[in-house]
Amino acid sequence: MSENAKYSWVNALRGYAILLVILIHSAQSFSVFDYILKVSNSGYLGVQLFFILSSFTLFNSYSRRNSEDGKFVKSKFFIRRLFRIAPYYYTAMLIYILYRVLIKNESVNIKNIVANATFINGVYLPAMIGNVPPGGWSIGVEMLFYLFIPLLFRYINSLKEAMFFLVLTLILSFLINEFYFEFTVSVVNSIWENTNTYLFYFWLPNQFPIFALGIVLYFINKEVLFSFKMGQVFLILSLGAFFILPFVEDINQYSFNIIKKEYVYSIVFLFFAIGVYTTKNKYLNNSFIQKIGIVSFSMYLNHFLLLIILGYLYSGSIKFFVEYMHFSELLFRNNIVFLITYVIVVFLSYFVSQFTYEKVELKGINLGKQFISKFVNEKDSLCFSYPIKEEEK
Numbered sequence: 001m002s003e004n005a006k007y008s009w010v011n012a013l014r015g016y017a018i019l020l021v022i023l024i025h026s027a028q029s030f031s032v033f034d035y036i037l038k039v040s041n042s043g044y045l046g047v048q049l050f051f052i053l054s055s056f057t058l059f060n061s062y063s064r065r066n067s068e069d070g071k072f073v074k075s076k077f078f079i080r081r082l083f084r085i086a087p088y089y090y091t092a093m094l095i096y097i098l099y100r101v102l103i104k105n106e107s108v109n110i111k112n113i114v115a116n117a118t119f120i121n122g123v124y125l126p127a128m129i130g131n132v133p134p135g136g137w138s139i140g141v142e143m144l145f146y147l148f149i150p151l152l153f154r155y156i157n158s159l160k161e162a163m164f165f166l167v168l169t170l171i172l173s174f175l176i177n178e179f180y181f182e183f184t185v186s187v188v189n190s191i192w193e194n195t196n197t198y199l200f201y202f203w204l205p206n207q208f209p210i211f212a213l214g215i216v217l218y219f220i221n222k223e224v225l226f227s228f229k230m231g232q233v234f235l236i237l238s239l240g241a242f243f244i245l246p247f248v249e250d251i252n253q254y255s256f257n258i259i260k261k262e263y264v265y266s267i268v269f270l271f272f273a274i275g276v277y278t279t280k281n282k283y284l285n286n287s288f289i290q291k292i293g294i295v296s297f298s299m300y301l302n303h304f305l306l307l308i309i310l311g312y313l314y315s316g317s318i319k320f321f322v323e324y325m326h327f328s329e330l331l332f333r334n335n336i337v338f339l340i341t342y343v344i345v346v347f348l349s350y351f352v353s354q355f356t357y358e359k360v361e362l363k364g365i366n367l368g369k370q371f372i373s374k375f376v377n378e379k380d381s382l383c384f385s386y387p388i389k390e391e392e393k
Contacts (some may be wrong), residue, residue, distance in 0.1 A: 015288075053355045080372070242265075
């Protein structure tokens with residue numbers, strides 16, 4: 001079995017992750033009610049699924065690249081990651097800046113733009129929400145996590161060590177975000193301006209245990225062989241939990257404690273991943289969801305703008321049919337209309353993202369390969385060493 005076929009489930013799960021993210025943002029843009037509302041409100045946790053898959057694939061490719069690239073593994077790793085993320089990230093940033101300045105006539109905060117452009121928005125709280133590109137905080141968090149990969153790969157060599165690291169990150173997260181939270185806030189506010197406490201959900205110290213869970217997944221996949229029946233159990237448990245948890249109020253009320261909603265759902269995603277790759281379920285791991293997963297990075301950046309455009313059309317349609325055609329507004333504000341709109345957003349995002357993936361992302365990846373081929377070699381001074389992960393499709 002080829003490497004791509006062996007890990008096709010990773011792209012499938014990326015597909016589910018972006019569907020969840022688009023679900024929550026669609027629900028925020030259009031009317032949604034009752035059970036659909038409860039489920040869609042958990043859609044933002046698709047970002048955590050992305051984080052788990054990212055650390056899994058980073059470790060997987062680092063182990064392969066480590067022997068191939070030798071002492072240049074670190075430098076090649078960082079170069080590949082930069083050329084994988086930056087080209088379309090910066091393109092999307094420019095598009096959203098132009099939209100805000102030229103169409104909405106809004107000013108942009110230069111300090112926050114710089115923070116997003118340099119990827120420090122993963123810890124710089126004022127730049128996390130409401131900036132360009134939308135959702136850029138998660139990319140900043142992930143880029144900062146890349147800095148730790150070589151060190152983590154060096155010292156984490158087994159499932160036992162990965163579990164220990166997971167527990168350690170949970171303890172540190174609890175200390176920073178709960179036990180000493182007032183101290184954390186005071187320190188952050190002394191460095192930057194006053195920040196809303198809810199922003200601490202987004203920053204890297206709160207997300208680190210989720211990346212650690214991805215490393216756990218890597219070693220489970222490598223060291224533990226589950227039976228087909230056990231894989232089915234993981235699938236049933238994870239899918240059941242995902243659709244039941246929205247009704248568990250204690251987890252849906254966000255508070256700073258060690259049992260957080262994002263951590264609980266991340267364990268659900270871990271179980272789901274194990275179930276999918278163990279059972280090789282052709283329905284859950286189908287070719288279409290894999291294709292969505294391949295362009296999921298572009299879809300993540302593109303769907304915000306498509307929602308804005310559809311939002312204008314949606315509002316204009318309601319106004320026309322209600323004011324001039326005397327239709328009831330209830331015809332346009334219900335779950336059926338929402339689900340139709342959601343499907344439209346998904347398909348539009350997918351087709352637009354196929355174009356941006358081929359024209360920008362792949363060209364950026366190839367440019368990175370050319371850069372490495374030309375400048376990183378035995379005689380170069382670029383050997384500040386590091387590993388890499390395969391093209392994150």
